[in-house]
Amino acid sequence: MDFQTVVRKRRMLRSFEPRPLAPEMVERILANAQRAPSAGFSQGWAFLVLEGDTETRRYWDAVGPADADAFRWQDLYKAPLLIVCLSHKAAYLDRYAETDKGWTDRSEAHWPAPYWDIDTGMAAMLMLLTAVDLGLGALFFGIPVGKIAAFRTAFGVPEAYSPIGTVAIGYPKPHDPPSPSLKRGHRPPAEVIHRGRW
Helix, strand or coil: CCHHHHHHHCCECCCECCCCCCHHHHHHHHHHHCCCCCHHHCCCEEEEEEEHHHHHHHHHHHHCCCCHHHCCCHHHHHCCEEEEEEECHHHHHHHCCCCCCCCCCCCHHHCCCCHHHHHHHHHHHHHHHHHHHCCCEEEEECCCHHHHHHHHHHHCCCCCCEEEEEEEEECECCCCCCCHHHHHCCCCHHHHCCCCCC
């Protein structure tokens, strides 16, 4: 698929068919995620891969809504692949304390933004784009703050890794109802693009 077509077709999909994905699709999505840029080539990310109903059900049991039956997007539960994207801040602080970088104090004050989260987000975007290129649908969503402890317990995730979000991937169900948020439309370029100065 042409890259511009991939970008144009990318949207957050919430309705999936329960069909499993071919292993080579899953491996391509994960391989492309690891091609994301990272400051100092720190690669301070990790991906928890959950495939099939048994594994994804454990996820929803840990972090899903309290009243699962009342959840608006029931077909989201059918996504055959969930990938939780986790950032690892210490990997960046350690990398930049090395001699070629020299921030031996490991202070976060050197960082204008949390690159560990940003780079992990870029990896998630590559997953979303790869899904479109494979003819699949995908959704990126966060884990509610109050459910992070339950998520860690359910999957044995170390405290050093912070979940920045989950990517649900699968075959799109026909007639996925659009999100009400889409009614907002894209902001005009003149509002977001500033050429030469603000």
